[in-house]
Amino acid sequence: MSRRQFQPPPRTDAAPPDDTGCTILHVDMDAFYASASLIDRPELRGTPVIIGGGGRSVVLSATYEARAFGVTSAMPMTRARRLCPHATVITPDHDRYAAISAAVMATFESVTDQIEPLSLDEAFLDVSGAVRRIGPPSFVGQWLRDTIADEQGITCSVGVSSSKFVAKLASGLAKPDGLLVVPDGEVVGFVQQLPVAALWGVGDRTEEVLLQLGLRTVGDIAHTPLETLQRALGDAAGAHLHDLSWGRDPRRVQPSQVEKSIGSDETFPYDVDDPAVIQRELLRLADRTAARVRSAGMAGRTVTIRVRFADFTTITRSRTLREHTDVSRDIYATARALYDALGLQRARIRLVGVRLEGLIPVERAAIQPRLDDPDYGWREADHAVDRASARFGPGAVRPASLVAESAGFRPPPRTRQPPRAPSAG
């Protein structure tokens, strides 16, 4: 809980919007990573700034001045630099973002304990328990905006409504630096005027399907038979969109969301066809994944690998183990077996990933020592590595093959062979 008590601002005489029953707030930081990066670089305010790395990375965030040139999040950096060559490029500082996010979440906690973070820069709040203590939801929303601006030096936008879906739409329309209330009686009209792509769950593919059906607005979806939507999009997605098109969204704010999987992907700076390089990368990713799983106090049962080829086709392979594990060696061995089973012969690979799914708390995992386990086995070794990493920094202790890699590894020359199709299964 927050150590700071809520301090209500002076009330104004402006007529408040009708926010009766609108107890769901969606708070979304404006261009969060860019705004956070400019706290220490105030001279760059009002100028185009792009947050992103080099090589094959994409744009993490951009100031509104850069967005005016067509730069958007997730756009390849090479393209962003072309669109806005005079922009200042800043390398992301994730530790800084996490610290600011934690401070913002603490501000939320001074209002309500019903907080559902969606990411570092946005969250749903259910303020129904705070209305009597603090004031109407829109008043709470404005106080949050003022407080975050004062204390963190960044702006945010707030959507206020009676459901998560509409609150999120409202915050998006309020951007930047605004607050929008959608009263209960206006939800259907508000939603149905929007284009189909505004709906949560409609991405490029689904939008294309809907447009092919002649559906351009949410109102069009609302007046389409449910069976037609389900035939085109599947039972779940069809029903979901039909509900949203009438403003129906019964999902409640869920304060605690348990992780269901943990994993890491890595895109190589160049396409790789050397099996040894890929095996080392799998080892590194398995190590990293296992450390995160142990740090979260979890254990998982299904190991999934992902392989993306040079032509961007992507395959996944998974295997469910007999027992849950948090041991680096088990995860690597399974990932390696899955990769070997692909039977790839010098295919050009762009990315590999390792993920552990089916997570449960480690104390519920009932991990059984095997008869051939030594007294102090791989789990104890992992915990020793974790302790060393905590004391001396990540990577203080690594598998020997990774140490050799950092000492002398050189990337292989680029090749021109096309990717080989993976074997069936």
Place this chain on the structure above:
DNA sequence: TCTGGGGTCCTGGTACTG
């Protein structure tokens, strides 16, 4: 133009079991 990294959820196919 050329596409990151970390996730969740859903769907359809297949294998297994009673």
Place this chain on the structure above:
DNA sequence: TCTGCAGTACCAGGACCC
């Protein structure tokens, strides 16, 4: 013993979100 069926678990991939 064989076959068909239903339920379940697993697997692979697609789509989506931030």
